[in-house]
Amino acid sequence: KTIIDAHNLSKTYNADTVPVKAVQDVHIHIEEGEFVALVGPSGSGKSTLLNMIGGLDEPTSGSVVLDQVEITKLPENKLIDFRLHNIGFVFQSYNLIPVLTAKENVGFVLQLQKIPKEEREKRVLNLLHQVGLEDKLNSRPGELSGGQQQRVAVARALASKPKIVLADEPTANLDSKSTANLLDIMAKLNKEEKTTFLFSTHDIRVIQKARRVITLVDGKVESDVQQTPK
Ligand code: ADP
Numbered sequence: 001k002t003i004i005d006a007h008n009l010s011k012t013y014n015a016d017t018v019p020v021k022a023v024q025d026v027h028i029h030i031e032e033g034e035f036v037a038l039v040g041p042s043g044s045g046k047s048t049l050l051n052m053i054g055g056l057d058e059p060t061s062g063s064v065v066l067d068q069v070e071i072t073k074l075p076e077n078k079l080i081d082f083r084l085h086n087i088g089f090v091f092q093s094y095n096l097i098p099v100l101t102a103k104e105n106v107g108f109v110l111q112l113q114k115i116p117k118e119e120r121e122k123r124v125l126n127l128l129h130q131v132g133l134e135d136k137l138n139s140r141p142g143e144l145s146g147g148q149q150q151r152v153a154v155a156r157a158l159a160s161k162p163k164i165v166l167a168d169e170p171t172a173n174l175d176s177k178s179t180a181n182l183l184d185i186m187a188k189l190n191k192e193e194k195t196t197f198l199f200s201t202h203d204i205r206v207i208q209k210a211r212r213v214i215t216l217v218d219g220k221v222e223s224d225v226q227q228t229p230k
Pocket residue numbers: 013014015016020021022040041042043044045046047048049
């Protein structure tokens with residue numbers, strides 16, 4: 001079953017005098033349960049592509065279909081709702097809510113989704129434990145290191161059991177142990193819940209775990225290969 005279908009996707013930024021073609025005519029087709037790394041030099045368009053696939057950024061042209069819904073045609077309120085129920089984001093700017101504790105940040109989305117309190121507590125504690133933050137449950141983002149905030153953001157993205165997880169350099173601020181832990185969590189969810197993962201990365205250890213590697217260069221897909229994960 002196709003879960004991500006990006007068709008003729010392009011994005012041109014007109015911020016400066018010279019337009020920047022960040023993404024050019026990209027076609028990507030991802031089946032449910034794939035575990036895909038997006039690689040390429042800095043500035044090759046990885047973040048822009050992830051933002052468009054996640055409906056956070058509007059393409060200049062082309063379409064994005066997620067789980068048979070053409071999100072590029074959805075009005076804003078429907079799009080927000082679709083994202084809430086289907087996509088988990090792990091982005092570099094953690095977007096954690098400063099006044100909420102780690103526990104509350106992770107539980108927040110589940111509250112929006114009206115998941116009952118008991119189930120919510122269970123999932124939140126379980127995930128924060130898995131990312132190694134069981135002793136930081138009541139800390140606010142300002143009291144956590146960069147790496148720790150990143151791990152709260154990961155727990156939050158996975159808490160709602162989204163069909164699709166989009167991650168932009170999810171291990172960029174993590175030490176080796178946290179990186180290995182995160183990869184384990186991702187692999188487990190991928191296997192047990194059939195969660196589809198698409199993540200940009202520069203980390204060779206993360207790339208090796210992918211079953212498919214898409215390389216972007218100058219906003220275009222340069223290669224798209226299957227591999228046996230290590
Ligand atoms: P990557 O994630 O691979 O580093 P990006 O998607 O961030 O690549 O950037 C692709 C290109 O688009 C770069 O040339 C970058 O400078 C440009 N770009 C990204 N975001 C913006 C923006 N908001 N306004 C103008 N140019 C941008």
